[in-house]
Amino acid sequence: MVAAGQWGEPLTWTALAEMGCFGIAVAEAAGGFGGGAIEIGLMLRTLGRFLAIEPVVTAVVAGTLLSAASDAEDHIAALIEGEKRYAACFGLSDVDGRISGQVRNLSGAWGADHILAATDAGLFLIDAGVVVMTPVPLLDDTVGADFMLDAVPAVQLATGPDWSWHRNLAVARNVMARGWQAWGAMEGAVAATSEYMRTRQQFGRALGTFQTVQHRVAEMIVAAKEAESAALLGALVLEAAGPGPEAQRALAAMTARVAAAAAIVAETAVQLHGGMGVSDELDIAARFRHLQAYRLLADAEFRPTEQYIAHALDFQRHRHSALLIEG
Amino acid sequence: MDLLLDAEQRRFRDEVRTFLDERLTDELRDGQSRTIGVYPEPDLSLAWQRILLEKGWAAPTWPTKFGGTGWSPLERFIFENECAQAGAPLVYPIGMRLVAPVLMEFGSPEQQQRWLPQILSGEDYWCQGFSEPGAGSDLASLRTRATREGDSYRINGSKMWTTHAHHANRMFALVRTAETERPQQGISFVVIDLHQPGVDIRPIISIGGDHDVNQVFLTDVVIPADNLIGEENHGWTYAKYLLEFERGTGLFSGRLRASLRRAEAALNGPPSAHQQRLIAEVAMELDVFEMFELSVVGTLPNGGAPGPVSSVLKLRASRLKQTVSQLGVALLGADGVRRVPGSTEDVLITDYLNARAATIFGGAAEVQLGIIAKALGEL
Numbered sequence: 131m132v133a134a135g136q137w138g139e140p141l142t143w144t145a146l147a148e149m150g151c152f153g154i155a156v157a158e159a160a161g162g163f164g165g166g167a168i169e170i171g172l173m174l175r176t177l178g179r180f181l182a183i184e185p186v187v188t189a190v191v192a193g194t195l196l197s198a199a200s201d202a203e204d205h206i207a208a209l210i211e212g213e214k215r216y217a218a219c220f221g222l223s224d225v226d227g228r229i230s231g232q233v234r235n236l237s238g239a240w241g242a243d244h245i246l247a248a249t250d251a252g253l254f255l256i257d258a259g260v261v262v263m264t265p266v267p268l269l270d271d272t273v274g275a276d277f278m279l280d281a282v283p284a285v286q287l288a289t290g291p292d293w294s295w296h297r298n299l300a301v302a303r304n305v306m307a308r309g310w311q312a313w314g315a316m317e318g319a320v321a322a323t324s325e326y327m328r329t330r331q332q333f334g335r336a337l338g339t340f341q342t343v344q345h346r347v348a349e350m351i352v353a354a355k356e357a358e359s360a361a362l363l364g365a366l367v368l369e370a371a372g373p374g375p376e377a378q379r380a381l382a383a384m385t386a387r388v389a390a391a392a393a394i395v396a397e398t399a400v401q402l403h404g405g406m407g408v409s410d411e412l413d414i415a416a417r418f419r420h421l422q423a424y425r426l427l428a429d430a431e432f433r434p435t436e437q438y439i440a441h442a443l444d445f446q447r448h449r450h451s452a453l454l455i456e457g
Numbered sequence: 458m459d460l461l462l463d464a465e466q467r468r469f470r471d472e473v474r475t476f477l478d479e480r481l482t483d484e485l486r487d488g489q490s491r492t493i494g495v496y497p498e499p500d501l502s503l504a505w506q507r508i509l510l511e512k513g514w515a516a517p518t519w520p521t522k523f524g525g526t527g528w529s530p531l532e533r534f535i536f537e538n539e540c541a542q543a544g545a546p547l548v549y550p551i552g553m554r555l556v557a558p559v560l561m562e563f564g565s566p567e568q569q570q571r572w573l574p575q576i577l578s579g580e581d582y583w584c585q586g587f588s589e590p591g592a593g594s595d596l597a598s599l600r601t602r603a604t605r606e607g608d609s610y611r612i613n614g615s616k617m618w619t620t621h622a623h624h625a626n627r628m629f630a631l632v633r634t635a636e637t638e639r640p641q642q643g644i645s646f647v648v649i650d651l652h653q654p655g656v657d658i659r660p661i662i663s664i665g666g667d668h669d670v671n672q673v674f675l676t677d678v679v680i681p682a683d684n685l686i687g688e689e690n691h692g693w694t695y696a697k698y699l700l701e702f703e704r705g706t707g708l709f710s711g712r713l714r715a716s717l718r719r720a721e722a723a724l725n726g727p728p729s730a731h732q733q734r735l736i737a738e739v740a741m742e743l744d745v746f747e748m749f750e751l752s753v754v755g756t757l758p759n760g761g762a763p764g765p766v767s768s769v770l771k772l773r774a775s776r777l778k779q780t781v782s783q784l785g786v787a788l789l790g791a792d793g794v795r796r797v798p799g800s801t802e803d804v805l806i807t808d809y810l811n812a813r814a815a816t817i818f819g820g821a822a823e824v825q826l827g828i829i830a831k832a833l834g835e836l
Binding site: 320324339345 | 462470534535538542710711714717718721733734736737738740741742743744745746747748749751752766769772773823825826827829830831833834835836
């Protein structure tokens, strides 16, 4: 676990690179390990479980985007080795290879070497040195960046008929990977809370012997199990069907239910830890901040209910199984 | 787990669809859509079971040696999903999915031969004699007494909340055969023929106003000693085994989705933005539950017991049943208080009321939470 304030510590990033964390999402043809949704998910779940707050999801998105590039071997090698860092953002506009737009809270951008801008037209690489960024401390103990791009020059790395598929895959993996990370953080909270209830003595006995406490721990377990099936749903459908309407439906359902589970797990974990839960002595408070940040951003940036209405209800897909997909 | 259906699975699904197109009548479909109790009435479910039997599809959860289908979990999932989607009646599970696994695991070959074929054919209709007036969540405190008299047992006591006892000819029951310090140790698992003197079945009217459950009085009822399953005083073990199957082997997501469609069908016109949000929230929960159900049931071999995760499945299935039925009433708005007999509204309102039982029967939600805390939380 990396404590607040140590974010971006180079050794940790190198250690993650040595474990292969940054190559998993890069396609095999592009020089990566060609991991799919499940491999990416399992990595983020583990990182979430140990509350490793480095912006690995950013590297997953960057690796997915760079896989679309035809001539980016150097960048891909630098990403995988951990020599260079790439932040990724969507929703910017390009005119004649110059990128414009306003960016807020961007994870993984502060300290990055390059910004990858995924626009409608293609993938653009911006030298982070020409961007004036303002670091912003975020609720989950990471650092975000705010910046404004006004016709900033960029190198185009990818375009063509397949580009929108790659961009949609990167968007989908971003949502999917964050959900798995949140699930992992919940598993850690459940394990820590169960353990604390077994050992913490009050009224002459372990707290976990009180039925009211047992039921609240059980509700955490049930919620974490729901987060697990939500994460599985998102990853399996994305893997089976690619970044199309089925995956958008599954990812919306996944995000809504992971967020709902996160509320139960985070709030109950703090409550059952009592005074220790509201201090920074244990990692429970940090898990609470992490899961609250997930909920807020999931709702604000992804709007799962609106997504679900747009991709499922409007086509009556919700009247049929979310799982049994045509090959 | 690969979700993408391969050619063989698509062929299987098409075979199921063709079968449903050909054999599922409008009458059966309509009967299921008007079902407001926990299970359809036996004339409906047995008629469908006989049609399934002709095709060899009556017992998807059974091993093939007893007449099961030998399907993989995913095939079973596809089958249940298609049946629910088409509106087929629910096959009555008390014999098929509750007592049958106990007979297969703990019954003698003679007992298996005596009872399993009639469960499969629908000739026998079973009910579950577990709860008693004084033993609900605290099941082990049950007091219905069985006394050994030579080659038979004499039974006295009463069973409570017995679903469809008024339709059944057989009951599997937990009875006390010894007074022990731990109440669980003196319980035996027996089979009672209900068509005999001393059996008195009285209706209990449910919160929704219908007759699903009963109180069954047993006064000097005599059963042959070889109606004992397994060993005397070991019934608690068999009951726990049965409850894992009751809680953890049903496939409900297709049925819940059918209920969701039934609720939407009651709308006059397209849903408002508010109604869309209500539907989306429930449908998303249902999508995730479907994944959970498949990941639990999908990892089971045919006839396998699911273990303590069955309590999580039971809890989530029962809560979702309530959520979906509540949506049905919420979508009706002010019409959700109009109980005109035979109306669509009344079907939804009655279903909503009866759904409150889902977190009570088969072990109340609080019992499941206790099991989850101990077995999965190690508290």
